[in-house]
Amino acid sequence: MFETDRLPDGWHLRLNQMDQLWVPTHFAKDIFEANGVEPDKLRVLGEPVDVEFFDPVKHTPLTIEGVGPDTFVLLSIFKW
Numbered sequence: 725m726f727e728t729d730r731l732p733d734g735w736h737l738r739l740n741q742m743d744q745l746w747v748p749t750h751f752a753k754d755i756f757e758a759n760g761v762e763p764d765k766l767r768v769l770g771e772p773v774d775v776e777f778f779d780p781v782k783h784t785p786l787t788i789e790g791v792g793p794d795t796f797v798l799l800s801i802f803k804w
Contacts, residue, residue, distance in 0.1 A: 729755060736760030
């Protein structure tokens with residue numbers, strides 16, 4: 725996982741020596757290609773989701789006191 729809008733100088737030389745490079749998104753694939761990585765080496769493999777655990781049918785929707793149904797609420801979940 726390498727989230728960026730460019731690769732450091734010279735990385736493409738080392739990366740092109742690999743058989744395959746797995747990236748999490750098409751955005752990342754485009755960045756790697758634009759920075760000199762050979763397109764045929766790149767594979768987009770999104771991060772998996774445990775659909776048994778994250779099944780919305782199994783959970784009661786979260787309610788927030790004082791927030792009505794017409795209010796937009798954003799939940800951000802990410803890794804450091």
